[in-house]
Amino acid sequence: MKKWLSLSTLCVVLLIGGCNTGNDQQEPKEEVNGEDTQEDPSTEQTPEDEDAEQEGEDEGVQNNEDFLAIEDEFTKDFLVETEVEPGFHQMRGELDGFEMLIPENGIISDLLHDIENNAIETIIFTFNNYIEKKLYDVKLMYYKKYPEEVKQNYLNVFKTEVNFDGEYKYAEANGLEMYYGSFEDEDEYGPYMRYFGYLFAEERNQAISFTYMAMCQGEGECSISLEEESEMAEKLMYSIRLLDQ
Numbered sequence: 001m002k003k004w005l006s007l008s009t010l011c012v013v014l015l016i017g018g019c020n021t022g023n024d025q026q027e028p029k030e031e032v033n034g035e036d037t038q039e040d041p042s043t044e045q046t047p048e049d050e051d052a053e054q055e056g057e058d059e060g061v062q063n064n065e066d067f068l069a070i071e072d073e074f075t076k077d078f079l080v081e082t083e084v085e086p087g088f089h090q091m092r093g094e095l096d097g098f099e100m101l102i103p104e105n106g107i108i109s110d111l112l113h114d115i116e117n118n119a120i121e122t123i124i125f126t127f128n129n130y131i132e133k134k135l136y137d138v139k140l141m142y143y144k145k146y147p148e149e150v151k152q153n154y155l156n157v158f159k160t161e162v163n164f165d166g167e168y169k170y171a172e173a174n175g176l177e178m179y180y181g182s183f184e185d186e187d188e189y190g191p192y193m194r195y196f197g198y199l200f201a202e203e204r205n206q207a208i209s210f211t212y213m214a215m216c217q218g219e220g221e222c223s224i225s226l227e228e229e230s231e232m233a234e235k236l237m238y239s240i241r242l243l244d245q
Helices: 007-016 047-063 148-161 226-238
Strands: 079-085 088-092 098-103 107-116 120-129 132-145 169-173 176-187 190-201 209-215
Touching: 079 098, 079 176, 098 132, 098 226, 148 190, 148 209, 176 226, 190 226
Parallel strands: none
Antiparallel strands: 079 088, 088 098, 107 120, 120 132, 132 209, 169 176, 176 190, 190 209
């Protein structure tokens, strides 16, 4: 089963988020001020040095600090309030149609943001859990106005998009009708879980779709628990508010 966000797109986001550590080392310069430089034999690495360097890299995987939303030039333009609660900021779509929580290490790429006809806004943001080697991405599609008669069509098409063949659960919160579901699976990249919902404003024809995905990042041990990962997904989905237009 293919993930809705391609691996190539994720690589772009990971590079923006500063979590691609594979290319940190640079090639040594051959010239300084036009003159060739000779490598100092005393600077050659010994096996002990290489072991220490490898140990440092391993520690970096565990302790590497995230590239924060407030430090990213594109992401911070969406933030309307910082530190609304520990680890989270409040973000608003560019069309001023919705607000929700975003993790403090959530990064929105300008390559993954789109506005169509000043009526439909797509936002994708990602964040990481370096210690557990997991990557998360969240996709939102906001509709400023939709025809009430096609509401069921929206729900049917959404099922196909997220590869879900079950029945929606239903809830009401924040003045929204919420149709949602979740599942876990595995593909060629490893285990993953998907949590999703379609939210409709009760008193006006606004809507927003929400798709949350958790997956393993890189090699090594990593497990995805639907129950555990759903806690964060639900927190983000239930934080969504559709705003008066």
